[in-house]
Every structure is written in structure tokens, then in C-alpha cells.
Amino acid sequence: MKAVALLAPETVEVVDDRPEPACGPDEVVVAVHGVGLCGSDLAVVSGHRPVPALPWVLGHEAFGVVVAAGERVADRFPGQRVVVEPNYPCLRCAPCRTGATAGCRNRRAAGISEPGLLAERVAVPARFTWPVPDGWDDTDVVCVEPFTVALNAVRMSGLAPGDRCLVVGAGSQGLLVSVAVTHAGGVPFVVEPHPGRRALARELGAEDASEPPSGTTFPVVIETSGAPEAFERALERTSPGGSLIAVGQGGRPARLSTFTLVQRRLTLRGCLIYDHPADFPRTIATLAEHDLHPGRVLRERFELAEAPAAFARAARIAGKTWISLPRTEENAS
Ligand SMILES: [Zn+2]
Ligand SMILES: [Zn+2]
DSSP: OOEEEEEETTEEEEESOOOOOOOOTTEEEEEEEEEEOOHHHHHHHHTSSOOSSSSEEOOOEEEEEEEEEOTTOOSOOTTOEEEEOOEEOOSOSHHHHTTOGGGOTTOEEBTTTBOOSOBSEEEEEGGGEEEOOTTSOHHHHTTHHHHHHHHHHHHHHTOOTTOEEEEEOOSHHHHHHHHHHHHTTOEEEEEOSOHHHHHHHHHTTOEEOSSOOTTOOEEEEEEOSOOHHHHHHHHHTEEEEEEEEEOOOOSSOOOOOHHHHHHTTOEEEEOOSOOTTTHHHHHHHHHHHSOOOGGGGEEEEEEGGGHHHHHHHHTTSSSEEEEEOOOOGGGOO
């Protein structure tokens, strides 16, 4: 079976030697139709985010069709179109018992701590697959996972209808956050050094805040880049009494004076992924009710054989990149 694997830092290859996944009693096997690429995949490829072993199967933003269901699975069946929720909390530890599963101490993550989903077929826990309508466009379905992150960040920000919101960074996550801000009734402004990404953000309805009149601040700021310089600028542009939500993650420290924090009465909050089981079905219901089409943030689609080029392009281009796989489930055992 084919999969896309990291062989060494910066070396991505399509391999054809993966064993067929075995379906555990509580699992389903999904024939993967598409996988979106995001910053965390690129951090794995560059070696900044170490993985347990090499070669390592990449990818986590996957959708496809169920081709087999384990003996204890009653509510998923072959033929069902699903997206995968690629973070598997233990559901037993203290954070999990409160419903805050993003804080699970034993959380497993596809493509990071578990083998990734960029393979022809994958076995995943059935309860971490979510049915989506057959009629939805692939481009919207492939964005369900990162759009869940975006909706969650906006919900946690406390944004109220009419609020101006500064989105720092217009990579794929920043673009999806802008779409989520508009959906929540806010007015998104984007700051982003890449001219193409800035143009795409404008196309999606955000205003350009790169050259603001000095002193312009925002009651809600959502930082998606993880770069410390961007975080410092984001802090300066948060209104007194406002909230700065950090979504982007970087290893280098940013400078923050307690004087600024206290004098300006800022709320600073880190926002990590989403919680199980609440958030995926909520995203799917939101997409069913509203014409949001998060797939608008996609710009380039690659075939499986072109996966190395997809990873190389994803780091440079404006808009989100994804890989589509041949639909071979009728041949699968
Ligand atoms: Zn992602
Ligand atoms: Zn847990």
C-alpha cells in the first residue's frame, strides 16, 4: 500500500511498502480521499517537531470513506464518508473527565505521535471519525479539522458581534480564523508579511492591517504565526482591556513585560486544537447551516505521486495546499 513518508528531515517520499492496516475491534479502516497540509506537518518535515521514528507516515487532516468496521463498532459502516478527528485523547484523565480533552496528558496525535493519515488506507478509532454529507465538496471537507481549530479559537476569544479582530498571520490557519471571525459577526483585519497571503485574505473578506494608522488597537487579537516578533506586535495592538489569543506555536521566546500586561489589563490565552466529542460535530453542523465554504482557503491540489512537491510548495505559497488520493476502495479487501 502507498503512503507518504518522511525518510529524513526535508526528505519526503511516496513509499509503496506499507502493510494494509488491520482493523481493531473499535476501529474503522478509512480509504483516504484527501489530506490537507498545515504548519505542524511542515514542522515535522523540517525536523523542528521530532517524531518517534523514521521513516514516518505524514499527515493528519484527512477525509475519506469507511471500507471496514471493527466488530464492536455499531455506528459507522462501509460506504460512509467521514472526516478524521486526528487527536485521540485518553478520555480517562482529569482534563478529559471535565471535557477539556485538548489538555489530555495522554493525547495521541496522528502524524505527530502516531503514524500519519497520508496513506491509501488507515485504521483509526471509530469514535474519532465523523460522518459528513456525500454532497459536500472535497475542498470543504478537507478543511473541517483546521476550521474546527479556527472556530474554537474565535469562540474562546470572547469576540462579540461587531468587534474588530486582528488576525496575525494569513497562513492557512490565519485565513480560516478570518472566515470564522466573519461567521461570528466580527470584522477581521489581517497583518501578514507575504503579499500573496495578504491578497488572499482580502479576497476572503478581511481588511489589510499591515500599514495601520499608528496606535490602532483591537479588542480581540488572534496570533496564528507563532513567531515571537509577531506575538510582540500582536501584544502592542491589543486594546486596553482586550484579549490576545495565541494559536500559533513557536519555540523561541517572546518578550512580554508584566508592566504592559497589568497596566493595559490584557487577557492572554493559549488556545490548543479542540475538544472531543463536542467540537467536530459542532463544526459539521455549522457548515451544514451556513454557506461558509472553508475550502475557499485552498489554492493548490496535488496528486499522491506529487506529494514531495506539495510539501515544498506548502511552505511558500499563499493559501492552503492539499493532496488528493486515487479512489481505489472498490479494489481494497
Ligand atoms: Zn493541521
Ligand atoms: Zn486524557
